[in-house]
Amino acid sequence: MSPSSTRISATDVSIRAAGPADIAERSVVIGELTSRARRDDDAHVRRTATAALAALPDNGISETLRAIAHDDPDQDVRFEAERAVYERGQH
Secondary structure (H helix, E strand, O other), X not given: OOHHXXXXXXXXXXXXXXXXXXXXXXXXXXXXHHHHHHHOOOHHHHHHHHHHHHOOOXXXXXXXXXXXXXXXXXHHHHHHHHHHHHHHHOO
C-alpha cells in the first residue's frame, strides 16, 4: 500500500496525554498527519488528514490549519482547513 493510499480518519486518531511514551506517540501521529495534510499528492488524503488534525485537542495545530487554508492548491482542502480554524475559534 502506498503512503498516499493509506486511509486516515479523524475517528482513527486517539491520543491521550499520560506518560512519555504517549507524548512520543502523539508527536509521531501529529507529524504524520501534518505531513499528509501539507504534502500528499492526493487532495482527498490532504483533506482527510486536515480533518483528523482538526479533531485533535492541540492548540499548536491551529497555525498548521491556517497555513493549509492559505496555501493548499485544492479548494476543498482549503475549505476544510478554514472550517476547522473557524470551529476552533468558537470554543
